[in-house]
Amino acid sequence: MTSYFSHIAPIRYQGPATDEALAFRHYDKDRVVLGKTMAEHLRFAVCYWHSFCWNGLDPFGGGTFERPWFQGGSPMELARQKADTAFEFFEKLGAPYYCFHDRDVAPEGATPKESHENLLRLVDVLGEHQQRTGMKLLWGTANLFSHRRFMAGAATNPDPELFGLAALQVRDAMDATMRLGGENYVLWGGREGYETLLNTDMGRELDQMGRFLNMVVEYKHRKGFKGTILLEPKPREPSKHQYDFDSATVYGFLTRYGLEKEVKVNIEANHATLSGHSFEHEIATAAALGILGSIDMNRGDPQLGWDTDQFPNNVPELALAIYHILQAGGLGSGGFNFDAKVRRQSIDAEDLFHGHIGGMDVCARALLVAEQMIVDGRLAAHVSQRYAGWDTPAAREILDGRVSLDQLADRVLARNTDVAPRSGRQEYLENLVNRFAG
Amino acid sequence: MTSYFSHIAPIRYQGPATDEALAFRHYDKDRVVLGKTMAEHLRFAVCYWHSFCWNGLDPFGGGTFERPWFQGGSPMELARQKADTAFEFFEKLGAPYYCFHDRDVAPEGATPKESHENLLRLVDVLGEHQQRTGMKLLWGTANLFSHRRFMAGAATNPDPELFGLAALQVRDAMDATMRLGGENYVLWGGREGYETLLNTDMGRELDQMGRFLNMVVEYKHRKGFKGTILLEPKPREPSKHQYDFDSATVYGFLTRYGLEKEVKVNIEANHATLSGHSFEHEIATAAALGILGSIDMNRGDPQLGWDTDQFPNNVPELALAIYHILQAGGLGSGGFNFDAKVRRQSIDAEDLFHGHIGGMDVCARALLVAEQMIVDGRLAAHVSQRYAGWDTPAAREILDGRVSLDQLADRVLARNTDVAPRSGRQEYLENLVNRFAG
Amino acid sequence: MTSYFSHIAPIRYQGPATDEALAFRHYDKDRVVLGKTMAEHLRFAVCYWHSFCWNGLDPFGGGTFERPWFQGGSPMELARQKADTAFEFFEKLGAPYYCFHDRDVAPEGATPKESHENLLRLVDVLGEHQQRTGMKLLWGTANLFSHRRFMAGAATNPDPELFGLAALQVRDAMDATMRLGGENYVLWGGREGYETLLNTDMGRELDQMGRFLNMVVEYKHRKGFKGTILLEPKPREPSKHQYDFDSATVYGFLTRYGLEKEVKVNIEANHATLSGHSFEHEIATAAALGILGSIDMNRGDPQLGWDTDQFPNNVPELALAIYHILQAGGLGSGGFNFDAKVRRQSIDAEDLFHGHIGGMDVCARALLVAEQMIVDGRLAAHVSQRYAGWDTPAAREILDGRVSLDQLADRVLARNTDVAPRSGRQEYLENLVNRFAG
Amino acid sequence: MTSYFSHIAPIRYQGPATDEALAFRHYDKDRVVLGKTMAEHLRFAVCYWHSFCWNGLDPFGGGTFERPWFQGGSPMELARQKADTAFEFFEKLGAPYYCFHDRDVAPEGATPKESHENLLRLVDVLGEHQQRTGMKLLWGTANLFSHRRFMAGAATNPDPELFGLAALQVRDAMDATMRLGGENYVLWGGREGYETLLNTDMGRELDQMGRFLNMVVEYKHRKGFKGTILLEPKPREPSKHQYDFDSATVYGFLTRYGLEKEVKVNIEANHATLSGHSFEHEIATAAALGILGSIDMNRGDPQLGWDTDQFPNNVPELALAIYHILQAGGLGSGGFNFDAKVRRQSIDAEDLFHGHIGGMDVCARALLVAEQMIVDGRLAAHVSQRYAGWDTPAAREILDGRVSLDQLADRVLARNTDVAPRSGRQEYLENLVNRFAG
Ligand SMILES: [Co+2]
Ligand SMILES: [Co+2]
Ligand SMILES: [Co+2]
Ligand SMILES: [Co+2]
Ligand SMILES: [Co+2]
Ligand SMILES: [Co+2]
Ligand SMILES: [Co+2]
Ligand SMILES: [Co+2]
Incomplete structure (x- = not known):
């Protein structure tokens, strides 16, 4: 039986000179850079949602991707087919990690209980695939933004019933993450913000969010989860304003609710630029504040005011970002996640490979550049000499x-x-x- | 002898129907609104720098204003002439407060000591004018951004000598503020940020800034100053990035250095929009975080990416801002400062009046709108009903x-x-x- | 049988003092302003798509609106039900015009022919409703951007087959517009632009678009259509770059292809601000260039970088826009269309009324302000005196x-x-x- | 006698491996690329104003550069000293061209006649320097934006007297350009736009500007000048809106006034991004419209909303820009001008060299990348195959x-x-x- 990717051979490192498009030119996973392999530095993760759930829809047009697992069976059958295909992709690509939201892998059920059970069943499927392939889970998360019930927020909803439904989803997604050996747990609050101040009590909503996050941290400790809890800042979209605007804002929130030692940030390049900062600014800020956790490597478009989630493609830019990560001592349990989608017109199976291969190669090449910057040492020396007066x-x-x-x-x-x-x-x-x- | 404004009569309230351009149509200072007079609510302040120091220069062109006190005498003589004219303006306008930077009122000297003494002498002049006119000082501040010595920062400078020179200026400006009965003291860090991360150690700079601000707070308490210490957030300009990006960022900074009970923010409308927020967002955020101090009423231009510092002119927008201020219980020792400049082409003496009259009238009109919103009560009731579930x-x-x-x-x-x-x-x-x- | 809006009474003018939310406070359609009634000046139109087709979906979440005509019947039955409900809304609201895309009113069929026939059938339905209610069609248009076949453009598609399919849709939509007495025909090129220059030949695409528009104009004349052909500028979204960036760009395009006397622009407030201009700038520019045709009154959000299509709510801003329209002699066959959607959280039937009532009232109030500006005459006199030297x-x-x-x-x-x-x-x-x- | 740059040796090409900071690593002027030398492709020009006139001033601070020619002599003596130093810099750097505004090289006099004569005298000085050094003039231009008399525009001024003064300056600057063998003549309209529509008649101003430009073109032909007349688009700053917003807008303006065959554009990277476009978009647009003339290679900062005029430093970005220039057949009489300034903190003589060396090397490296893209041929082939259907x-x-x-x-x-x-x-x-x- 042919699969969706059966016509594509596993991707191999072939060196800069290769003429093969479906090969790595820079990402040589076992190459040692500053004492660790490329794979250990970069800890690449593929995200489930953009590559296997999104259908190419945008605000002005319907789906363009016609994946076999989008129709033709029951939701649970399609979810299994999607998982099979996703792992076929992961294996062929050779990125060691993946990430998911609960609703990416298992369909919403007719009731909370059915959703809960759907997830349990799909976690088994994912666990088997992990076992079989050696793939690992970088982080799990709960989708608290797509369903209409969360239109006015999850933890910050004016209705406490929604807080409860969110708590159920997060508990289950944390359990799933733990069962699958996930190395971190992420919260992104796409609806945790406001559309208009006219119907919003910001003080209440911040307190609700602070309580929710404390519940998450308490649960983590009670269950003995060793991974890092991560918040993903984003200034806006889908909400007009999101409370996790950027790293500095998140830091203030964490200190307000006593969590600055417990929670770190997952910084997305695209969210950094939407908040009026460079990617390396957000990394350097989080590092200075002690909350640098993990990164989403997807970039935006400098001319567009929304989240385009594109694969990175500019080596000098990324080299600076990676330089700051290395200077901060690396990401610990974090990794380099591609929260990236191929363009809406990139409708073929092979386009998913082009996107990820390009992204991984650009990161690998940027890592090599950053290595040279560090080995050379002049940049760091210039900075420390500039501040030398403060050491007197x-x-x-x-x-x-x-x-x-x-x-x-x-x-x-x-x-x-x-x-x-x-x-x-x-x-x-x-x-x-x-x-x-x- | 004719003065610069001698052809302009004092500005009076004449009511909405007046045909006189040089009169207030809405600002009726003794009119009572929600239990306080308009003057008590609004506590208008005129800023010294934009109206009396700026010469109309922009990055592409030289000065356009030809004020008599710009040339023709020694720096100290011109400073006295400027003070005389400024107070003539204040009196005729009828705003009860003004604000200044040290270097606005007294010229930079050839040495630190000479600058120090220049300021002392001009403070005497200002004090006499206050005595004579009844004008009050809303706040004083030190200019730590215009002189080339501060090009790489004041408190955050890589060179501790600059930190020292900044400390001298701030101590002297605080002393001046106290002597003149100032009701607040403001710090704006135009150069407290970076141009490029390549030569910057953000962690060091934040610590320097935290220490500096603690020294300011300690000095305030030692001197028994009862006014509020205020930071003015701005995301960028002149620096590529300023550490006081917005209210949420400042809150995180204050908590990091133990100052969230000691220091509040002075929110400028133009800085709010440059940081990607609405003015009312910044007000509501500062209120929710307990750090709302004072405001600068000058707006930007929605199409321009820099600080245009224009007089406010949109009543519905301001009404929302004032509504949030009233809902937060008002500004305490703070006030409504016009950190605003007339346009570069508005070169006549009367243009300074048009700018301020328009700004004050728009605020007064917006206050009346906000009063109606509060008296009506439906907006606030809608919000509290929306969250009523959280009160169970x-x-x-x-x-x-x-x-x-x-x-x-x-x-x-x-x-x-x-x-x-x-x-x-x-x-x-x-x-x-x-x-x-x- | 109860209809979707049966609980809502027709909206009436009740004057500024009314306490009724579902009433007009300013839009008094027969009130005469500068020699014409409000209805004649404003020629309000409701758009079919946002209010009756959009389900509340955004890039991060599914539909939130649960309209009865979204499911439960065949596509053609639902289309009829939608038309019935839309006209019930139009009638109760009391706006004299509506606008539609072909695919809003009739479903895409399995083949081009079936789509063609679906439209023919629904045009009959619309015609009957118009007959019955007196509603008029401000303009029709063809949706050449939602279906995946147009993902790389319609007239500008690299594949001429798509140009052909677009030609069929536009011919049919023009025919429908003529049959329904439409007063204009609009083209908006959401996909007429590019995603990346790497796969784009801009010169070819502009020539294709120029030819397409000439074909439209030739057809108009052959059929004796007296309405205006309108292009709707937008800088980007959904495309990274759209060729109809703004009014000045469209003017250049029209002159390049010999159409500057044949085609005008439909200016949307939200598109104006996305292109880096104010709404009144776009109006004044189009007026100066002789191509001002019609307007879409929906605004954006100053903090958001995408098309939010919100109902207007700021009177002073709109007053300037309307002032420039009046100074330019009005819109001729054009009108004030609300290409506006209620917010995703405004899920109730009555919210559709609140949005439109607010928008119409704001426009009516702004018209009254603009009337005063014109009657007063000082603004216009100031401008003509400023340039008087050029009349020597x-x-x-x-x-x-x-x-x-x-x-x-x-x-x-x-x-x-x-x-x-x-x-x-x-x-x-x-x-x-x-x-x-x- | 030591000069300002006497401690700096002429800059030489030393290859990618050199450890010398004051050397070229990529710009090897005689290296042949696609049949022409690097020098012939790139035709680098240094601009007089940013490097020799600007003193480091920004809107919030005074000058930081203390150049010897800024004070200590009469204006004419200082102008000669500046010219000597500028040519010392040009020679040591090894860029073959320079550019200037009239007021950069000769001081404004007390009367129009004195300014006219000052320029004549300095043109002699420049001519001698050119003779001696072999330096060439890429283009001249007139500064119609810095003096307060032009605050409301030059050609578009409401006062025709200003149009006359602008005509004098442009005639003289064209004469100077011709005398010095300039290869192009540029107009940048920093004040040709508006601050507020309230005092502006856009139709009149566009007609004035159209007439002015026609006068320039007529003069060019009468004098037999073979160079290209260039407009430099910029969307805003210093004006709120500039009429030459971007290339597409300029194209429309040129067609309106019959000049699309006579005038081309000088595209600045920083202005491109301020107008909401990429640099390569502006190049590809101008090429498609037949008006690509010359380029200013200076970039902006993606986080800043104003014209930072920084030296380019991102090779992949520039490679795309140069690829489009090469695909369009090159720039003809145009060149690569650095309308770039070193940062305000880069106060040393050597910093001027670092800026220009870096900029030239990045362009040279990007040219080599673009060469490879063209030699490889796959990109161009992909595009032509994509549109192949249109060739049937x-x-x-x-x-x-x-x-x-x-x-x-x-x-x-x-x-x-x-x-x-x-x-x-x-x-x-x-x-x-x-x-x-x-
Ligand atoms: Co994103
Ligand atoms: Co992300
Ligand atoms: Co400001
Ligand atoms: Co301010
Ligand atoms: Co829109
Ligand atoms: Co529209
Ligand atoms: Co520039
Ligand atoms: Co330039």
């Missing part, structure tokens, strides 16, 4: 809180000399990066 | 932390019923607002 | 081409005097607008 | 206007078959680009 005893005294504003002001007044500024050397540093990335 | 004992139990995720999930599973969503009624609510604002 | 013979000589660059330069050099600039008076003019709008 | 006789018949809408519709109806869409292969094509650029 007089400066440490200030930072340590042993000098008052008044004392410092009086000292400066007594000395009575101005300070000549030094060049920021931005162009030199950009050229230095291009020495490796250009 | 069962829901309070959840919010109070007495139900675990697991318990709640099991309850929901046992009940096994779905929940029908209710209409968000956005269009109805917008129509309700327009009943008062339209 | 010396200036006319320049504009008429009777002075060369060299001659003019030599004259200026000989005179050798500089020119003092005059104030632009922007704040004064904004205050003058607020005299009527604030 | 049946399709040509349609394009040539020999088939009516009706005829085509009837044929399609008779055939009665649907068309299966084909994959757009975007990911495959992006991967193909990265084969060369990644």
